[in-house]
Amino acid sequence: MLHLVRVTEPAFGIPEEMATTSDKRIINTVFRFRCFLFVMIFAGFINIGHSEQFIVEDGKTKAEIVLSTKPARAAEFGAQELQTYLEKISGTRVKIVSEPTADALVKIYVGESEHVKRLGITAKGLKRDAFKMVSGANWLALVGNDLEFEPREPWARQHNQWADEKQAEWEKLAGKPWMNPIGRSIYRDYNRQLDIWNFDHRGSLNAVYAFLRQLGVRWYMPGALGEVLPRTTSVALPQINRTVTPDWEVRSILRPLISSNELADALWYLRIGANNQYAVLHHGQRYVTEHPDQRKAHPEYYAMLANGKRDNSRKTASACLSSEGLFDEMVAFARLMFDHYEVPMVSVMPHDGFTHCQCDLCRDQATIQRGPSGISSDYVWEFVVRVANELAKTHPDRKVFCGAYSTYRLPPLKIHKLPDNVLVQITNGRPIRELDDDAHQAAASLRKQWRAKTNNPLSVTLNFSPFTHRGAWRPQYWPHVADRGMKASHGQTWREDLQISFEKGGLHHPGMSHLNPWVSSRLWWDVEQDVDVLLAEYYKLFYGPAAAEMKAFIKFSEKEYVRLGSNGELASHALELFDKAKAAAPSTSVYGKRIALVDEFLTIFRSRSKQMNVPRPEGLPEYRLIDMGKDKWRDVRDSLKMDGKLDEKFWTAYNYPRPLRHLRHLRTAAKPKDAAEFMGRWWKSSLYFGVRCEFDPDQPPVTGSRKHHDPAIWQGEHLELLIETDKHSYYQIVINPAGAVIDLDRSVTLKQGRAYEWSSQAEVATHVGNDFWSVEIRLPVTTSDEDPLHQIIGNQPFEAKAEARASGKGTSLPWYFNLFRKRSGTEEVETSSFSPLTEDAKSFHEPLRFGKIYVR
Ligand SMILES: [Zn+2]
Numbered sequence: 001m002l003h004l005v006r007v008t009e010p011a012f013g014i015p016e017e018m019a020t021t022s023d024k025r026i027i028n029t030v031f032r033f034r035c036f037l038f039v040m041i042f043a044g045f046i047n048i049g050h051s052e053q054f055i056v057e058d059g060k061t062k063a064e065i066v067l068s069t070k071p072a073r074a075a076e077f078g079a080q081e082l083q084t085y086l087e088k089i090s091g092t093r094v095k096i097v098s099e100p101t102a103d104a105l106v107k108i109y110v111g112e113s114e115h116v117k118r119l120g121i122t123a124k125g126l127k128r129d130a131f132k133m134v135s136g137a138n139w140l141a142l143v144g145n146d147l148e149f150e151p152r153e154p155w156a157r158q159h160n161q162w163a164d165e166k167q168a169e170w171e172k173l174a175g176k177p178w179m180n181p182i183g184r185s186i187y188r189d190y191n192r193q194l195d196i197w198n199f200d201h202r203g204s205l206n207a208v209y210a211f212l213r214q215l216g217v218r219w220y221m222p223g224a225l226g227e228v229l230p231r232t233t234s235v236a237l238p239q240i241n242r243t244v245t246p247d248w249e250v251r252s253i254l255r256p257l258i259s260s261n262e263l264a265d266a267l268w269y270l271r272i273g274a275n276n277q278y279a280v281l282h283h284g285q286r287y288v289t290e291h292p293d294q295r296k297a298h299p300e301y302y303a304m305l306a307n308g309k310r311d312n313s314r315k316t317a318s319a320c321l322s323s324e325g326l327f328d329e330m331v332a333f334a335r336l337m338f339d340h341y342e343v344p345m346v347s348v349m350p351h352d353g354f355t356h357c358q359c360d361l362c363r364d365q366a367t368i369q370r371g372p373s374g375i376s377s378d379y380v381w382e383f384v385v386r387v388a389n390e391l392a393k394t395h396p397d398r399k400v401f402c403g404a405y406s407t408y409r410l411p412p413l414k415i416h417k418l419p420d421n422v423l424v425q426i427t428n429g430r431p432i433r434e435l436d437d438d439a440h441q442a443a444a445s446l447r448k449q450w451r452a453k454t455n456n457p458l459s460v461t462l463n464f465s466p467f468t469h470r471g472a473w474r475p476q477y478w479p480h481v482a483d484r485g486m487k488a489s490h491g492q493t494w495r496e497d498l499q500i501s502f503e504k505g506g507l508h509h510p511g512m513s514h515l516n517p518w519v520s521s522r523l524w525w526d527v528e529q530d531v532d533v534l535l536a537e538y539y540k541l542f543y544g545p546a547a548a549e550m551k552a553f554i555k556f557s558e559k560e561y562v563r564l565g566s567n568g569e570l571a572s573h574a575l576e577l578f579d580k581a582k583a584a585a586p587s588t589s590v591y592g593k594r595i596a597l598v599d600e601f602l603t604i605f606r607s608r609s610k611q612m613n614v615p616r617p618e619g620l621p622e623y624r625l626i627d628m629g630k631d632k633w634r635d636v637r638d639s640l641k642m643d644g645k646l647d648e649k650f651w652t653a654y655n656y657p658r659p660l661r662h663l664r665h666l667r668t669a670a671k672p673k674d675a676a677e678f679m680g681r682w683w684k685s686s687l688y689f690g691v692r693c694e695f696d697p698d699q700p701p702v703t704g705s706r707k708h709h710d711p712a713i714w715q716g717e718h719l720e721l722l723i724e725t726d727k728h729s730y731y732q733i734v735i736n737p738a739g740a741v742i743d744l745d746r747s748v749t750l751k752q753g754r755a756y757e758w759s760s761q762a763e764v765a766t767h768v769g770n771d772f773w774s775v776e777i778r779l780p781v782t783t784s785d786e787d788p789l790h791q792i793i794g795n796q797p798f799e800a801k802a803e804a805r806a807s808g809k810g811t812s813l814p815w816y817f818n819l820f821r822k823r824s825g826t827e828e829v830e831t832s833s834f835s836p837l838t839e840d841a842k843s844f845h846e847p848l849r850f851g852k853i854y855v856r
Pocket of ligand 1: 303304320321322323357358359360361362363
């Protein structure tokens with residue numbers, strides 16, 4: 001009997017050398033038992049076989065999909081997906097039945113059922129999401145671990161239902177002013193249309209996807225445009241016997257949501273094999289500390305600030321970890337979560353934007369000598385261990401979860417080994433953007449240090465572009481970074497959590513942002529795969545005639561990512577590579593449409609590239625910050641009392657040659673009517689400014705507002721600090737004589753309030769005298785971009801010595817900055833500045849006019 005495999009669209013073909021490792025494994029299995037049929041289908045060749053069984057043969061269905069009479073959700077949906085895609089591939093519909101019929105020769109069993117059990121196949125012993133693909137003479141079994149999640153009441157079915165109907169029930173249950181981390185938002189982990197919970201185990205569905213992938217189906221990006229389909233009139237029954245267990249148990253991506261309003265998003269999430277952990281993760285302390293009633297009733301639960309006051313006014317206030325009351329509530333909260341919501345683990349991690357409590361019990365627990373990533377390590381982790389030990393008495397099978405993050409990122413020194421009910425998560429536990437060896441080794445070393453502290457595997461979060469679109473204007477392609485980090489961390493981590501920038505329920509700019517989660521997802525399932533083989537197939541199938549050009553663009557963008565934000569030449573080159581790709585594929589083809597989506601994303605990159613290529617004007621002012629870390633300042637550097645007065649030795653000890661720098665008239669650069677001057681210092685990873693503003697006692701400054709973030713601040717007298725670091729362009733900090741502050745990240749749009757999400761965490765003190773007002777400002781600076789929503793991000797600016805610059809051995813790393821004083825609200829509005837603007841400048845916001853600052 002002759003079987004002809006007709007391939008109507010050869011474009012999908014995958015030559016064997018391009019098949020992924022897992023594909024190859026399958027191919028080899030098939031090869032051993034049969035006559036190359038699969039390889040031939042992949043390769044797009046016509047094959048003459050004999051005695052094979054077919055699922056679809058010459059456009060006619062030969063099979064039926066057999067489900068249990070009571071199928072698990074994952075199996076039932078798996079059967080539908082299989083039916084859908086077999087039809088897309090071959091144009092033929094295969095029936096789904098719960099009782100095998102005599103109509104079809106070949107049976108495809110999806111999910112565990114009474115029928116497949118008769119063949120001796122069960123899901124027994126399979127781990128979460130794992131599956132078997134087994135075939136016989138005339139059957140194929142796709143059977144996996146399918147566990148159905150059941151939510152516990154109270155939980156809200158949609159956003160408003162919590163406050164309207166469920167919250168009261170929760171409050172009664174809790175008996176305390178606690179926020180609810182589960183019931184309030186769990187609807188986001190449920191897709192109503194598909195009736196699928198994110199926490200379900202979906203082994204059988206994953207088996208179906210693996211089989212379809214084996215047939216050549218690819219889901220690179222959400223939606224039809226992201227899909228690559230083979231076309232054939234015949235699909236053979238494979239010879240296979242394989243058990244697949246994902247290399248990571250939990251494979252979480254922040255977006256798209258499984259509950260996205262766009263079904264295509266949810267489907268893509270499922271098809272790439274993502275999932276999530278049912279638990280309380282991320283900043284668990286917030287649920288005990290955030291509620292306004294709690295903050296009012298128990299100020300002693302909250303961190304004491306340097307001014308001696310408890311920080312209970314802010315929703316995101318940090319806790320005092322020495323407070324026994326807080327400890328008791330944290331334990332009670334965890335117990336309620338364990339008992340009522342049956343979560344396997346509860347986070348006891350501090351709230352985001354952590355500040356170390358300055359009360360008598362906490363203050364000295366800071367280990368300043370360990371630097372910004374370790375100041376609070378012993379302090380925070382000792383709290384975690386105390387809570388864990390208490391919980392182990394009642395719930396020995398449950399876990400306590402905490403992140404190694406911000407000032408407690410380094411492992412504690414006093415704790416030799418964490419108890420076994422503590423799970424550690426490392427933020428950016430593998431590099432996310434950096435291909436360089438230093439970043440790779442630093443991450444490996446941190447994981448090693450933590451692994452020495454715990455018997456459990458680690459969890460990692462990867463902030464690709466968290467919650468905002470910050471920094472997301474450069475091309476974002478990091479397949480090799482992911483590959484390298486995952487291969488190095490495989491076996492050490494059980495969970496990866498990709499935080500990806502988003503637009504509503506889906507990916508932000510999916511045309512570009514699909515590649516990182518897609519590559520990660522393939523490696524989550526089989527980390528041994530060769531990423532370049534995966535990519536070669538991707539370029540060919542997804543970009544067709546522009547494959548080579550897109551490869552060149554993506555490769556270059558990944559390699560030069562770090563410098564693309566500051567080096568105009570490299571940015572231009574990246575765009576040239578992209579434009580070649582754009583020219584290589586007709587714009588009306590699917591390939592052209594995919595490239596157009598990338599092009600849309602590149603709009604800001606194009607304008608930034610132009611801006612970078614405009615040389616900074618000559619003759620802009622420079623300012624040298626005094627480095628208080630130098631030994632000669634050792635007696636004065638701790639003298640600063642933040643009172644706005646500028647009278648401490650911290651400021652006054654340096655008086656040569658120009659202790660104060662005068663501001664000049666905004667347009668004319670002349671001396672302003674009301675003099676203003678500033679000083680800058682660098683000390684302990686903070687940038688300090690002292691500013692003194694004189695005024696005529698007859699025209700005292702007008703205070704627009706006393707409240708932070710109140711736009712009325714701009715209506716009165718104020719200072720504007722604009723700061724561009726080596727890593728970020730740029731920050732805006734507005735301060736008025738009352739000490740009210742507005743801080744903004746000007747790299748993102750002012751619309752939708754995104755710029756306001758950033759907090760400088762500035763410490764500001766002002767003083768108003770008879771004929772002047774003055775201010776002391778401390779701006780904490782971090783070199784790590786793991787948390788882009790807090791603090792200024794940048795390396796300490798410095799200027800290389802003249803001889804080093806001349807010999808080419810040293811390069812300076814300046815920051816750029818401007819300072820304005822605006823006498824708004826007075827009769828004669830006068831604005832003075834550090835670096836005056838040109839006559840035609842329309843606003844302050846002229847980064848190219850910023851003066852240089854550096855530490856020498
Ligand atoms: Zn305290």
